[in-house]
Amino acid sequence: MADCNSKCSDCSQTCSDRKESSNFLIEPNASTKIGKIIGVVSGKGGVGKSLITSLLASDMARKGYKVGILDADITGPSIPKYFGINEKAVGNKEGLIIPPVAENGVRVVSVNLLLEDSEAPVIWRGPIVANVVKQFYQEVEWKELDYLFVDMPPGTGDVPLTIFQSLPIDGIVVVTSPSDLVSMIVKKAVNMANMMNIKIIGAVENMSYLKCPDCGKEMSVFGESKIADTAKEENIDTFSRIPINPDISRSTDAGRIFDIKEDYLFDIVDKIEIL
Numbered sequence: 001m002a003d004c005n006s007k008c009s010d011c012s013q014t015c016s017d018r019k020e021s022s023n024f025l026i027e028p029n030a031s032t033k034i035g036k037i038i039g040v041v042s043g044k045g046g047v048g049k050s051l052i053t054s055l056l057a058s059d060m061a062r063k064g065y066k067v068g069i070l071d072a073d074i075t076g077p078s079i080p081k082y083f084g085i086n087e088k089a090v091g092n093k094e095g096l097i098i099p100p101v102a103e104n105g106v107r108v109v110s111v112n113l114l115l116e117d118s119e120a121p122v123i124w125r126g127p128i129v130a131n132v133v134k135q136f137y138q139e140v141e142w143k144e145l146d147y148l149f150v151d152m153p154p155g156t157g158d159v160p161l162t163i164f165q166s167l168p169i170d171g172i173v174v175v176t177s178p179s180d181l182v183s184m185i186v187k188k189a190v191n192m193a194n195m196m197n198i199k200i201i202g203a204v205e206n207m208s209y210l211k212c213p214d215c216g217k218e219m220s221v222f223g224e225s226k227i228a229d230t231a232k233e234e235n236i237d238t239f240s241r242i243p244i245n246p247d248i249s250r251s252t253d254a255g256r257i258f259d260i261k262e263d264y265l266f267d268i269v270d271k272i273e274i275l
Contacts, residue, residue: 025168026138027138029096038056038150039171041160047176048175049073049152051248056268056272061105062104071108071109071110072133074129080100083258133163156192161192164193173204174200177222187230201275202239205225207221208241225241238271
């Protein structure tokens with residue numbers, strides 16, 4: 001491997017001499033004005049990242065803010081289902097995508113709203129997926145939003161990296177579950193955010209416990225909660241726990257996630273408001 005300070009064979013500068021900007025941030029279209037952009041991330045799939053995105057967006061909309069969700073989980077899109085959005089996205093005369101609006105006012109863009117068959121698999125390579133995410137930011141008529149939530153793809157690969165570099169993310173919320181394996185992988189997502197100088201707003205442990213409907217006792221179905229220890233180890237000062245709640249499943253199946261009005265995420269919502 002060549003020394004970084006040595007002369008490259010095809011250029012006259014050393015790496016330390018280069019003055020080019022390393023800023024890869026992209027700009028939204030002229031009709032769009034976005035206040036804060038919040039990423040919702042996880043180290044692996046299946047922990048409820050889209051659920052947390054939907055709950056946070058609904059909580060902020062309930063407070064009177066103008067909210068949008070960019071579903072960046074291109075190969076596993078689920079946000080439209082949470083909000084009961086079935087109509088397809090359309091374009092305007094300028095060629096921008098007009099995002100459908102859910103009953104609670106949240107604007108949503110997702111690849112499922114563009115496919116003729118919402119059950120068709122998205123079999124695209126990483127660079128194509130990354131470009132679609134950037135198009136969802138640049139070529140959507142978001143208009144004026146106070147908050148745009150980005151439902152990130154799981155992991156720490158090419159697409160999350162592209163999002164962190166391309167979108168002016170103001171902070172992230174990390175989603176985990178009680179499993180030791182998931183907690184370990186979540187640390188990778190946290191470390192990636194730290195390396196990219198992205199602020200960590202808080203962490204959410206989904207499926208944290210099941211409350212007995214008779215006695216109210218909390219039962220650790222998937223193991224003892226790890227969120228307090230993980231948050232302390234990673235210097236995350238705000239965290240929340242989401243129980244296994246049949247009402248959430250029923251609301252999701254009905255496309256009415258905004259009917260859930262519990263205070264599970266209020267501490268994180270408060271931090272988002274003061275960013």
